[in-house]
Amino acid sequence: MMEITALGCGLIGHYVVERLLERGHDLSVVDINPPLPFSKNVNYIQSDALSYASSVKEKSIVLNLLPGSIGDAVRAPLLEKGAIIIDLAFSAEDPDQYSDISERTGGRILWDIGVAPGLSNMLVAEAKRKLGDIEEVIIKVGGNPTEPDDGWSYMAPFSPSDVIEEYTRPARIIRNEELVEVEALSDRHLIDVEGYGKMEAFLTDGLRSLLHFGGKNMAEYTVRWPGHIDKWLAEGENMDLDAWRFDKSRDEFTWLLVKVSSVDEELSWILCDEGGPDGSSMARTTGLVTAACALMAIERPELIPEGINPPESLCDEAFSFVLDYLESHGVLLSLSS
Secondary structure (H helix, E strand, O other): OOOEEEEOOOHHHHHHHHHHHHOOOOOEEEEOOOOOOOOOOOEEEEOOHHHHHOOOOOOOEEEEOOOHHHHHHHHHHHHHOOOEEEEOOOOOOOHHHHHHHHHHHOOEEEEOOEEOOEHHHHHHHHHHHHHOOOOEEEEEEEEEEOOOOOOOOOOOOOOHHHHHHHHHOOEEEEEOOEEEEEOOOOOOEEEEEOOOEEEEEEEOOOOHHHHHOOOOEEEEEEEEOOOHHHHHHHHHHHOOHHHHOOOOOOOEEEEEEEEEEOOOOEEEEEEEEOOEOOEOHHHHHHHHHHHHHHHHHHHOHHHOOOOEEOHHHOOHHHHHHHHHHHHHOOOOEEEEO
16 A cells, blocks of 8 residues: 655644544654644654655655645655655745656646635636636635634634735736736725625735636635734734634634636635534635545545646546535535526
């Protein structure tokens, strides 16, 4: 059996590992800090992930579940081993830079496989299959407490440093078929989120590989409670990251809108999840996509394309595999046209 290794095991990483365990797969977990207890035994290796990356077995399956700030550093050594990498590390670096290693060793990467980017990319690709040429793509996504508070009205379900990257890295969008770089947090506007009321959307750098997919106008927005970004602009540089610590006792939800238009048609998907006994909403909506892709690599490796691949490169059958897996865990998409 092919060796499976998870690099990193934060809140979402732990959730992904649990899904593979419940499917009956054995794996090793590498983290500098001891992870939360698992439902079944795993081979825990306390190590720096980068130091360990060159130790993985040839042609193994590796889950890159590291924070974006270090997630890129493991890609080259893993590809040198010919690994199949299921990659959730939200790094600024584009894995395409390692295509020469991939061609030489046969290593593969499927990257940005979360909820957005990730599932959002797959939905845009599905829309293009149905609609043809794309006029506009609008993606809006956020994981938030179900009720605002007197503070940040937010708690980070994954690495806070990755959230800060979203808030500080310029946002790349497509405007009139041209790639344009604008300030992060710009184009702030209120939206109605059904069941929750008024929330605020603002531009972030979430299109990533979709910037090269084709479309006249494309943008991705993060969604937060009103007042959150005003507080960030006033206090963000001096904030205590503990203020964003995830509180499992607090109700929260993840909401995603993907709207794709052609000249005369439109498809719109909405996902909304409030978590469940198996994990938080962001762990479920992100982690189930990651776990589905990992299970494809393990059980249906022919569905993972060769080379360096973004989520939108997956075929129809692979897309159905992911949707079916989400639905089997109660995460549902509603479609309107």
